Amino acid sequence: MSAAQANPALGVVPSHAIRLAGVAKTFGDVPVFSGIDLTINTGEAVAIIGSNGTGKSTLLRALNGLNPIDAGSVEVLGASVHALKGDALRRLRARIGFVFQKHFLVSRLCALSNVIHGMQARRSGPQVWAQWCAPAAAREEALACLQRVGLADKAMQRVDSLSGGQSQRVAIARMLMQRPEIILADEPAASLDPRAGDEVMELLFHLSREAGRTLVFVSHDMEHAVRYSDRIIGLSGGGIALDISATEARPQELTGFFAKPAAETADRPRAVYSGAAAA
């Protein structure tokens, strides 16, 4: 299937990359969301928005099994994520890239070593632990990934000496090294200055588009949500309260989504709110 996806001309690409049905999650006795149904098509770019604590991160992390769910099913790339364990789960995760708000690199290692870690999706053993024990082909591929994010000249620099924006780009290079079919990103630009944030989002969007990868990102920046997605999903009151095409949406209108009192959306958790119609 991954071969088919690398060459969309073959035409056997499954129509949906992600399908959630009746997904519910409760932390202790605090319900985060209940009964989420959502289908995301292959190659689609989806922005997830919503107030703090509405469960955006929890949802995203459920997509690759970093967070467990209480009920429902999460199907990603044709596999039922939460039914997988051990090696099978690792093989699925290998196909899903994840960019966090913080870069989460190994700070004492150089950029190149961190990018080579991305290869752990495909193989294990000492060759993928650090750049100095990696085979020449892996080092070249990692360097190409760094070049892709514009940091080839920083390959041998320790990542704790890089800026926040540069570190986030190294994390993206590590994700590229993974050769993922889906890219998940949880507020990848949130700890960056506006300019670096734009660059990172631009990069993620471009990387997903050029290879037909599915992109799902969480953002509090409505400009980013509109500019770098095909579709915008809003979480509120424990469910999906907004699901619109990005071409219909305008940043100012989306801001209105947050102004909505929580109680109102909580009554109708899964009602589709149309920002355009409300305007």
Add this chain to the structure above:
Amino acid sequence: MNVSAPPRFERPGAVGFTLFVAAAAFIIWSFQNSGLSLEHLERGFPAIIRVLGRMFPPDITDIDRILWSLLTTFQMAIAGVVLGLILSLPIAILAADGLSPHPVVKQAARGLIALFRTVPDLVWALIFVITVGLGSPAGILTIMVDTIGFAGRFFATAMEETDKGSREALASIGATRSGIVFSSVIPDAMPSFIATSLFCVEKAVRSSVVLGLVGAGGIGVELKVAFDLFEYDVAATIIILIFILVVCVEQAGEWMRRRVM
């Protein structure tokens, strides 16, 4: 302002006061029970002066042999500490929260480390002298066990305290447990590993000089013989050389710790 200043000391509660009195009583009793008296000091002090007097000037006629013995002692410490550090790492991984493959394994590894740490080195030395015989091999094993008891615990703590974020990032890539340990946990914990290892070397050098007293190799036996034959001037040479070695090792350790931090 109408705010009155808080009292300087809190009034102790009944339980606190009782504990305080009990502790004070125990300390006084400890002095009585161990029989230290002014008489001891009166008699002991001139004796110390007399022995010190016989120590100087130190006898350096045999210094070649003593230096050689000191080098052997140092090498015994290094060999033991290296063995111990190499074994500490896997044991610490098994003992660390979040890295250990199974709770039972974790408890077993922690139990082993605790056993190695709590039994004093001279006791280990006696055990190894009985089992492997007199001489340096017993000393090496003693230092190895002592190092595992110390480093195993600190290595495990250091690894538990490493950045959870980079571990999670690797887990989300689909990395194996060993991949995560070797590419994230160990690099993150490296400064702490190095600092701990340097402490272990210092500790091993200090303990290596006394292991000879129970026959586990090293310069300690020379010291004991010198005292037994009342050759206090030879003993002085040995003590001064031990002092120089330990200080040098500590200074070198300090210097290296500053460089890795």
